[in-house]
Every structure is written in C-alpha cells, then in structure tokens.
Amino acid sequence: MRGISTLVAAVGVLAACTEAAVVRRTTSTSPSSTTVQAVKATSTASSGSSSACAAVSETLGSDGDSTTPILPSDALACLQSVPLDVKRSSDFIDFIEPYIQFQSTLAYLENPPIGWTLPGVDVLGGLAEIQNNVENGTYQSQWDFEVDLYALVNIFPHDFHFNLPMPLISVFEFQTIEGSLVSVSKDGLSVPDVYFKFDLDWEYLVGGLNWTPSPLVSINGVDIADYLQYITQTTSDYQDPDAIYNQAFSSLAFDYNPFASRGSGSAFVIGGHAYGFSDDSYTYKFANGTTRVFDNIATTSIDFTDIATGQDLFDAVDLPPTEHATSSAAASSITAAPSTTAAASTTAAAASSSPTVSSLAGYPSPIVIHPDGYTSGYFLPNSTIAVLAMQGFVDEFETDENAAFFQQQTIKIFLAAARKAGMTKLIVDLQNNGGGDIFNGFDAFKQLFPTLDPFGASRIRATPEANYFGTIFSAAGVYNTTVNTVYQSQSSLDVNDHAFNSWSAEDPPVTIYGDNFTQELRYNFSDIVTESGTGGINVTGYLSNANPPPQLFSSEDMVILYDGSCGSTCAVFSELMKSQGGVRSIALGGRPQLGPMQGVAGSKGAQVYTYGNIAQVASFLPDALDILKSKGIAAPPLPPAEFIIDIEDPFPLGDTQKLAAGARFNLRNNMHDGDATQTPLQFVYEAANCKLFYTAKDQYEIAGLWQRVSNVAWGGAKCVEGSTVTSDNTFPAGAYDTVPFGQSAYSTVEQPYQPGLIAQKSDV
Incomplete structure (x- = not known):
C-alpha cells in the first residue's frame, strides 16, 4: 500500500x-x-x-x-430576478427556428418508434408554446424562459449533437x-x-x-x-x-x-x-x-x-456584446470570424495547458500512446491479448491540428507492434468515447478490416432550404478543395457507390416517417476533395494509403468495450465494426438492475453542424447565383420564410460568436445497410451482447477490468444475468445475438411537463 x-x-x-x-x-x-x-x-x-x-x-x-x-439559494434567486425581455425572447425564437429545421430527427422525436427508451419531444411545437408563453405573460422571469428553451433543445431530444447555449444557464x-x-x-x-x-x-x-x-x-x-x-x-x-x-x-x-x-x-x-x-x-x-x-x-x-x-x-x-453599455465592439453577424486576437489567445491557452501525455492514471504502461492521450495501446501480461483504448476521435481541447494524423499513426504503430509480438486477441475499449473526426472513425475501422468497403451511409433532412441550397450549388458546379458543400450532388455517392448526376437524383426527396430526406449518401474516400476535409490524413485503403497491411485480428478474436457514452463518430465506427466486421461487444455499468444494456447511447447521429457551419454554406449563395445567371439557368424559388436562416444580423440574445459555434444540430441520420424500415440508427434499440458491472478495483486500475472482459469473451466467464441470449449467461457467438427491446429498457423517471415534452411510450 x-x-x-x-x-x-x-x-x-x-x-x-x-x-x-x-x-x-x-x-x-x-x-x-x-x-x-x-x-x-x-x-x-x-x-x-x-x-x-x-x-x-x-x-x-x-x-x-x-x-x-456562493450560496445556491442566492445564485438561484439572482437568476430568477432577471426580468423577462419579451421582445428579445420572442425574436430569439424566430431567429433560431430556421436553424432548428435542419435537425434530422424532428419527426422521429415527435413520435418515437418502439425501441426509444425515453419520452418524446415535439421540438417545433415546443418552440411555438414557449413563444406563446413569452407573449402572454406566463413566464415570470427571463430565467423561466431560458430554462424551458434550454431543456427543449438540449435535453429532451437526448441527442448531444443538438445544442443551444442559453446565456443565463451558464452563469452559475x-x-x-x-x-x-x-x-x-x-x-x-x-x-x-x-x-x-x-x-x-x-x-x-x-x-x-x-x-x-x-x-x-x-x-x-x-x-x-x-x-x-x-x-x-x-x-x-x-x-x-x-x-x-x-x-x-x-x-x-x-x-x-x-x-x-x-x-x-x-x-x-x-x-x-x-x-x-x-x-x-x-x-x-x-x-x-x-x-x-x-x-x-x-x-x-x-x-x-x-x-x-x-x-x-x-x-x-443576455444583451449581445455590441449593446453592452461599456462595449465598443463592432456589430457582428453569424458568419463573421472571431476576433483574431481572442481566437489566438484561446488556442494558445488551450495548447499550453495540454502538454504531451505519456501515460494515463490507472492504466498500465502503454506500448504506444497518442501525444494527446486519447488513443493508446497495451498488451496484457502473460497473454496474447492486446487492448486498443480510444477515449475519442479528436483531442480533448480540439486544438491539435495534427491530432488526426497522430491517431492514425498511433493505431498503425500499435497494430504493427501487436503483429510482431504475436498478439492473437484484441479488446477495443471505447469507454468515454464521445466521437470526434468522422474520418478517423472510418480510418480506425479500415486499419482493423482493410479489405472491407465501409458502408457508412446517412440521410440529411430535405427541408425547402436544403433543397434550395442543393439545387443552386449542384447546378453551379463549383466543387474543389476551397469551395464545396454537403448540399451538392458532387459531394456524395449513392448507396451503390455511384455518383449522383443531379441534385434531384440525390434529393427527390424521399418521404420517410412523414418527413422528407435525401437518398442514402456515402462518402467517396477516393475523392481528393472529400479527403481534403479529413484533418490531414488519407483514410487507410485510399489514395496515398491504398496498400495497408493485412488484417491482424479476426472478428471472433475482437471485442468492443462500452460504457454507454459512445456517440457521433464512435457510433459510426461501432456500426461498421458490428454490421460489417461482425465484432461483439460488452457494456459496463448502467442502472442497478439485471438484464441488457445498450453500449452506444451518446448520439448515434452521423454528423453534427454548428449554426456557423450552415451560415457559411448560405454565404456561398451570392457567388453561386451569379454562376447560374452566367449559365442562363434560372434560380429556384425561395423557400418559405420559416426555413430561411438569417446570416446577417446578430442573435437577439447572447454572444453571436459563441452561439454560432456552440449552437448545433444533427445533420445526418446514421443508416443501417439493408434496413427495410429505413429507421435511423438513433431510434434502433441495440443491446450489447453482454453486460458487466464495475467493481471497486476498476476505479483504480483498469487492467483487471480488461482481464475480466477477456475471460468473458474467450474464457467462458459469465455476464450479468439476463444480459445475454444464452441460457447460462455466457458470451454469445454472433454480433447480432443480443437481447431484444423489452420493458426493462424504458426509463422509470417521471418528468414534470415542460413545453414540447411528450409522454414516454410503454409498448414493446
């Protein structure tokens, strides 16, 4: 001791x-x-x-x-004493609604399919109710308004790609x-x-x-x-x-x-x-x-x-910085670049606070480790079992411009070392992996399964504004490493890896679940424009990385370890590993009950966009319209007003630059290959193949946990009762041998009503 x-x-x-x-x-x-x-x-x-x-x-x-x-009662009373600004708050709702229209899951959230374990939410209906509450005097304070709006967007959808920072929420x-x-x-x-x-x-x-x-x-x-x-x-x-x-x-x-x-x-x-x-x-x-x-x-x-x-x-x-009594700042729109000095100082501060990581607390000495610490490799002692731990697909501070390259190299070096050392089994530990760079997720999969072509298809909500963008940018035809958008037929392949010949082919639209979407879209990793957005790497198996080493571990000799936090890029990686790689999984922790647990439950959406991202897309319109005019092509009619985003004026509340970066929506629904229901994976219940609970020792050294996982995956040790499909609670043979959705998966929490919240279903 x-x-x-x-x-x-x-x-x-x-x-x-x-x-x-x-x-x-x-x-x-x-x-x-x-x-x-x-x-x-x-x-x-x-x-x-x-x-x-x-x-x-x-x-x-x-x-x-x-x-x-500070006394919490003083802090809360201070927040509750902020008077409601009716005009600004109502205008704020009008300002954000066109951005929220891009959220890909609105129809599913309003009427969740069986398999969704939480209450639903009518986001657009909730916006209308909140605006009505503002205008009819229901709210007694600005705090009441901001709490309801914050919960409606950030909490009730239970999608960490869907965010709207509210000024008062972050005060204390x-x-x-x-x-x-x-x-x-x-x-x-x-x-x-x-x-x-x-x-x-x-x-x-x-x-x-x-x-x-x-x-x-x-x-x-x-x-x-x-x-x-x-x-x-x-x-x-x-x-x-x-x-x-x-x-x-x-x-x-x-x-x-x-x-x-x-x-x-x-x-x-x-x-x-x-x-x-x-x-x-x-x-x-x-x-x-x-x-x-x-x-x-x-x-x-x-x-x-x-x-x-x-x-x-x-x-x-709550006042935009330009309207503070002491402010001398110039007016700012959502597309304006942040202050160079402020951006530089923020980046420098973050970089200076993130020195090279050489080891992780409670982890063994690594065989190799990413300089930012979030990817590392280990060999269990006296065995041929290797562990690849990935707590993300991006660095903690998101300031390391070389992070993607280092992650690719860390995995490559680790697999080479495992091959040389004669390792025969692999645990992929994805605890606390909230995602990151989408192309690093594809790259990690390709390093483990170099002969497989990753499916990775997604759908985008086909709003009138999205269709307007796509029609103009596709017809303008400008597609290069400097100017390109997700809303053009040149940027994606169809489900069979064929190019779309027009925007109408990509976005007919397809009506699913009472809403409109594009066709299923896949990435073209052999496209230099696509690869230009990969954080400085070419995905393994393509372009300069076209000849990777042969596969080291077979599907049955790999297992994924989750704690439920896997989401975003981690969800995309996990879908590839399960559906194409056939890799099984074990989930850790969860509520104090027996039975199954999902391992991927952060956000299963396939890509997130900030309000600033979509505003930048809109800022390309004038040049694209000029090109259409020069080609003699008529511009499409404008979409209805409720879909048109305002990129010229500042947000009516708060700091526009902070909101442009922090307010986000889920752009792409993650799709499973061959699913006849065409249900986004966000709404598909997928239990892990097995569940284990943490022990006290797991809080201090992780090698013992990995050994327990190994014993379950390849040694016949037991899983938590009821968490597997086997009669003796041992690890099943196939990746899709999982316990189906049942009553125990539902939440038992009773939430008080707030605008937009829809009662939880109980069907199975």
Missing part, C-alpha cells in the same frame, strides 16, 4: 478524504467542510442586501474568482462538494451499490485503517438510484437510461487525461443540478445508519463587480 504522503502527492485528495471519512463516521449533523464554512461566512455578510444578485456580488467581493463558493455552476460517486458491484455480476469515491480511496489507496466503506442509500429521503436517475435524465443529452445513469459517476476512462478540465467526471458533482438546488444543504443517509448533512455551492466565472440587480445580470450576459 502507498503511504499517506505518497497519496497526497499522487492523488491530492487526502484532505478531502479525511474530512469525508471523519464526518461519515460520526452522527453529528453540522457540516465541517472549510468550503462550507467560507460560504456561511460570506452569506452572513451579505444577508442584509435587498437583491440576490447584490448578495452574490458581495460574496465574491473584489477578490472573488471562479472557485469562490451548481455543485455538490463531497466528491464524486461510483457505482460498484462486489463481483461485477451482482447489482451494484453507490459509494462516495473518497470512502473507497481509504480502503484501496491507503489501507490498514480498519475502515469499511458504507453505501449511500438516499439523499433527502429519496432512494439514491431514483435520485441519480432523475437528476441525470433531466440534465443529460444521452439517449438511454443506463448510459445516462453512468454519467452520475466517475471512472478511470472519464479522467484519462491528466491535463484535461473534466474534473471529477461526475454529473452528481457538477452538471446534474444545472437548474439549481432545492436547498443549500442536503441530507445523506448511508447503509450503516449514518446520516450526514452536506452543503451545496454555486460558482461563477462572471464578473459581478457591477451587477447588483437582475437587470444588471441581463445586460451583462
């Missing part, structure tokens, strides 16, 4: 561990955290203020920073302060309990203290599992209850990068209470009978020096 001084140096949690352990051993109910004491001291000083925002300002004082604790971060939680099983097969990780640290990092961790059983009298499921489902953009539940906890994979800003990796600590707390302190009960009261806090990075009222806060964050 490591000594206490070593623990302080290596983990930096001893003080927090000490306090957490001491308070849980006693029955006293007075919080002993120095952070809490600081909060109480500042709140006393500000208790005479008439305004909650003034109280926040006094708490922060002249020396306050983003770590200064509401946090618990007792550290992250973990969900662990005694043997990886029995239903897990919830613990404070600091309690486990005493047993697994220190030891010899006669210390027995006790599970947490309730918060404020609510069963702990029910509590965590509620706070995560109402704040998470993941699309499956088990994946959502996993977000409440920390894990080694989540904290893989020692230089990243992810913190504890626990929505219980930060993120799960986005709308504030019901009280400044909560009561925690443990299985050993101990009851503790722990305080909550809020923090902010906003300068509150000149903020004393709700109106002041509105002026500071």
